[in-house]
Amino acid sequence: MENNGQTQKSDLHEIIEKEILNNGGEWASDPNCEGATGMTMFDLPNSEDNLVSVLLPMSNIKNIGAHSIVEIRSRSKGNGGDGKIYRGIVVAGPFHDPDGIRADAPILISTTINGAIFLPNFHGRVLVELLGELNEDAIMPPRFRPLPNSPVFVLGKEETAKVLNVQGNVSLGQAIGHDSIDVCIPADKKIVLPRHTGILGTTGGGKSTTVSGLIDQFQQQGIATILIDTEGEYTHMDKPTEAGNMKKLLSKKGIDPHGIQNIKVYHPLGRETRAEAPTAISEFNLKFSNLSPYAAADILGLTEAQFIRFFKAYDAAKVILKDLGIYPKKGQEKEIFEMDEFETGYPHITLSLLIDIGGLVLEKISPGTEPIILNQFMKENKANDKVANRIKIVIGGNTDNESSWKALLGKLWQLYRTQMFDKATEKEIPFNDLIQAGTVSIFDLSDSDSTLINNIVIANLLRGIQQVQEVAYDKAVKEEKSPTPVVIIIEEAHEFLSKERINKMSNLFEQVARIARRGRKRWIGLMFVTQLPQHLPDEVLGLINSFVLHKINDATVVSRLKRSIGGVEESLWNKLPNLAQGQAIVSTPSLTRPLLVAMNPTPCKLLMVD
Ligand SMILES: Nc1ncnc2c1ncn2[C@@H]1O[C@H](COP(=O)(O)OP(=O)(O)O)[C@@H](O)[C@H]1O
Ligand SMILES: [Mg+2]
Structure with a gap:
């Protein structure tokens, strides 16, 4: 090998160049x-x-x-x-x-x-x-x-929206932390609403604003909405909002304040409503026979002894109706076999008939008591063998249970005095009207001042709507039309489905759970709204797949919700106690992940709750 300087230099170059090549060539920004x-x-x-x-x-x-x-x-x-x-x-x-x-x-x-x-x-x-x-x-x-x-x-914005999967036809609000990303849900698909929703948060958090804004959009999307309004807060939703801050927020979005078209307010016969003409107002009362006897027993809060006697009277009522030729008449027998007493009551059984039977029983057990007989046909047939024998059978050998019968009768009278049942003028809820596309039906219970009545109304509504919707849904499918979606919103849901109540009212809960299950297939979405989620039992939370969580500052409530709602990261949970009015954590099956959302302002008027 030659050893002059020139060659050495070129050797070095070569070595370095080789080294560079070996390492991927000349450096360039990737x-x-x-x-x-x-x-x-x-x-x-x-x-x-x-x-x-x-x-x-x-x-x-x-x-x-x-x-x-x-x-x-x-x-x-x-x-x-x-x-x-x-x-x-x-x-x-x-x-x-x-x-x-x-x-x-x-x-x-x-x-x-x-x-x-x-x-x-x-x-x-x-x-x-x-x-x-x-x-x-x-x-x-x-x-x-x-x-x-x-x-x-x-x-970018569009890609981000795609990743978060915020597309849909009903808007909830703006995703916080992103530039103008509208968070929507696909209300036309079964993935969100029929899998049920909970709107939770302390008073003033923004629940009613969220609910009323949703109803406006539901109507535009052809959903039938039924709202159980315990405070009458929504009865002026057909007028535009007058609140300054709402108007400001709406104008930022380019939306004019507006009322919701064609709402209809229903209220119990004989009670007040907060709605005013020209809003469409209609009264209703209930048919006792629509109520499952088990649900009725739950709602009345019967003790075991009273429960046994209630069913004795109920069974006696069936036989008396038959013996007196009232029901079933010829050709009606089939209906009875198809009936499920866990879901519905026995046709033609009225509260007053049960009271009459109870009165007659009491008269036999302690002679001298003068029963008030409410039904004319019972007055006329009181001494009739058929009725008298039936009363004897009810009593059987037990003549020492006067106090239980008295207590039961007291509870039946209490229910009777609410005047919700057995009116001379029957004003049944027009269930078929409630499930028409775009209808908004508000049940104003602000003057009922009784959880008992509210719960009976809700149980009745759920049952009645389920019945008509199942028929309507199947019919639409058969005719290859798209079925009308139904959403039932229950305000103050904790009063209807509280923990204490559910322990005692397992039948009522079973009924709600059944509707929740069947609603998934037949397009009934339940929406539970409450400021006291701590009163909602785990069973109810278990039915819910979408949550809108407005501000909640009770740490024990938050930790319980954490167990029921998956996928929400810790940093979001930490924000829950400090959310501003109208902000919410939204978790639904359609979103890739839960999001913090500035919920939409409402275009319509809400009344104050006192
Ligand atoms: N989405 C929202 N955007 C802005 N402010 C809101 C929003 N929702 C509610 N607010 C404000 O909070 C107040 C209480 O809201 P509301 O819906 O009545 O709460 P809740 O029903 O939870 O008690 C409203 O009067 C309004 O001023
Ligand atoms: Mg409210």
Whole structure:
């Protein structure tokens, strides 16, 4: 080998060039990284599955924030990577870290506390939760992690909306932390509403505003809405809102305040309503025979002894109706076999008939008591063998249970005095009208001042609507038409379905659970609204798949909800006690993940609750 300087030099060049070639050629900025907001970091011993730290140059910190949706393009195959593309969401940060020095380095701390300025260059850091790996157009659960030093891009508005899956025909509000992303639900699909909704939050959190705004949109989408309004708060929804802040918020969205068209307010016969003409107002009363005797017993809160006697009287009523030729008449026998007493009452049995039977029993047990007989046909047939014998059978050998009969009769009278049943003028709820597309029916119970009545009305409504909707749904399917969706909204749901009550009223709950199950198939969505979710039993929370959580500051309630609602990250839960009016955490099956949402203002008028 020659040994002059010239050759040595060219040798060195050659070696270096070879070395460069071996290492991938001349350095060029990676085109894959162009436009990247940040780069992924190496993992640390405390790194967690599904969470990736991303570093940002100082100038890019402003481009990424909480909830930003990002795409991470793991290094390409040519660069020794796997070329996988991931989608993720920023769940913490942006944090600021100094360059080349620890944030808690003594020199930084002592200069800062002594008021001196020592500001090293710094960079940003965010924590990204992986939503999945992009595979063709679908997002799959990730099996791997993005490699270190992979570029991270913040997605634009449209892409972000697609990843969050906020599309739908009913808008809830704006996603907080994103630039004008409208969070919607597909109210025309079975994935959300018929799987039932809970709207929870303290008084003043924004529940009624959310509910009334939804009803307006439901109507536009051809949904039939039935609202149980315990305070009469919604009875002026046909007028535009007068609230200054609502008007301001609406005008920002380019929406004019407006009332909801063609609402109809129903109220119990003989009670007041907060609605005023020209709003359509209609009275109603109930048929005792629509109420399952088990549900009736639940609602009356019968003791075991009273329960046994209630059913004795109920059975006697059936036989007396038959013996007196009232029901069933010829050709009606078949109906009886098809009846399910857990769901409905026995045709023609009235509360007054049970009271008459109870009165006659009591008269036999303690002679001298003068029963009030309410039904003319019972007055006339009191001495008739058929009736008299039946009363004897009811009593059997027991003549010592006067107090139980008295107590039962007292409860039946209490119910009778509510005047909800057995009116001379029958004003049945027109169930078929309630399930027509675009109808909004409000049941104003503000003057009932009795949870007993409210619960009976609700039980009756649920049952009646279920019956007509099942028929209507099946008919629509047969005719290959799209069935009309039905949504039933129950305000103050804790009063109807409270824990204490459900322990005692298992039949009533069973009925609700059955409607919830069947509603999924037959398009009935239940929406429970309450400021006291702590009173809702786990069984009820278990029926609900979508939640709108307005402000809740009770820590025990929050921790209970955590157990019932999956997928909400800790940082969102922490926000729940401090949400502003109208803000809510929304979790529904259609969204990729729960979101913090500034709920829409309402265009219509709500009344004050006193
Ligand atoms: N989406 C919203 N945007 C702005 N403000 C709201 C919103 N919802 C409610 N608010 C404000 O909060 C107040 C109480 O709301 P409301 O719906 O009556 O709460 P709740 O029914 O939970 O008691 C409203 O009068 C309104 O001023
Ligand atoms: Mg309210």
